[in-house]
Amino acid sequence: MTLNLSVSPDFPPTHLSGWFIFNTWLQRQLNTGVHLELYDSFDAQREDIRNGKIDLIYANPYDASMLVRELGFKVLVRPRNRADETVIAARHDDPRSCVEDLGAGINIATTADPDVHTMGMIMLESADLDKTNVSFQECDSYVLVAKALLNGQADAGFFLKDGYDELSELVRHKMKMLVSSQISVVHHTLVAGPRMQEHAELLTERLLGMEEDPKGRDVLKSMGLDGWDVMEDEQTEFMIDLIDTLID
Amino acid sequence: MSEQDTGSVGEVLIKYYDGTERLAKIVDREVPYPDGKLIVSRTDPSGIITHANRAFIEMSGYTREELIGVNHYILRHPDMPAVAFKDLWDTVAQGKKWQGYVKNLRKDGAYYWVKATVIPNIRNGELVGYTSVRRKPSRSKITESEALYVTLR
């Protein structure tokens, strides 16, 4: 039986080939066919997850709750040193220098990434801003969020911190951070579905061993990761509880 | 910092629901909520602190050792009306999420305002505790809450 691997659509495009390399690595470890299914849209991916099509997914923290609590998936590992932090940025020459300087009626460049959008909105609350008094411009990537800011279409932009840091220096110099989240316990996870459970133990062992092995290290590097850390059930539950407090 | 802060120092006897009380130092000085951070703590079902993140430790002024194992009312500010916490406990007891603005008392007697969300932690159908996550409140919500809470005390 071929198993299906998928990746949350928010991964940086520079690591696309890395996920194909990981897929090949995975087939060797499990000695079974694995197909990598990628999505542009979070909603299309969620629908396939709900329909039982996905067996292993590198999930964003926002989806972890649905996967674990509704669909019986199990978190195996998390990427080391890769917390999902959110940045709200403005143009460098904008006189507004903190979130509280932003006022009702602003336009925000954002993406469909649910984590970053949620955290961005939470960080706007201190300025009495919410979806009723700001407008949005949804962009397909953080590069396009930056573009919307720089050409004056948006007053502020929401970025995944890693996405912000990966922008070219030239672009970053034309922007400034109004705020950057420091949460550290909200991050992506690798989550196994029901059909993957029989391989879960072996897979976890191999994932944890990747950084010890030259081939494994190359695979990690191509995905832009340092290594994996094991996630105990209670750590997962804690992260999900925390995210639950952030969504209405 | 709130414009009304006087910096005055006083002592207030705080009486808790369980009959205990303590003489607390109260300083009329606001410590601003740190940007971008979430203050996170967890309690057991009775409100005893079991987990505190770094932001919680930094803002409360206590060490982790001083916080773990004590009742969450250690942060109770005398300006907070009892009904606010009754509402909190009534809400979470029903398994629901509670949200509200809370003025907290630091170890040094100063205070900080938060927008708090408390949810029950359910594991295998059983209540094992509560998680509270606080974020930065807007100045207008603080002013509104101050005005409301004086009338409820």
Ligand SMILES: Cc1cc2nc3c(=O)[nH]c(=O)nc-3n(C[C@H](O)[C@H](O)[C@H](O)COP(=O)(O)O)c2cc1C
């Ligand atoms: C998870 C959780 C977090 C709480 N956080 C606070 C807090 O930050 N500050 C506070 O004054 N009370 C907090 N409380 C409420 C206290 O348990 C307590 O009810 C309150 O301080 C009032 O004290 P009293 O019940 O003795 O009057 C929290 C309760 C729970 C369950």
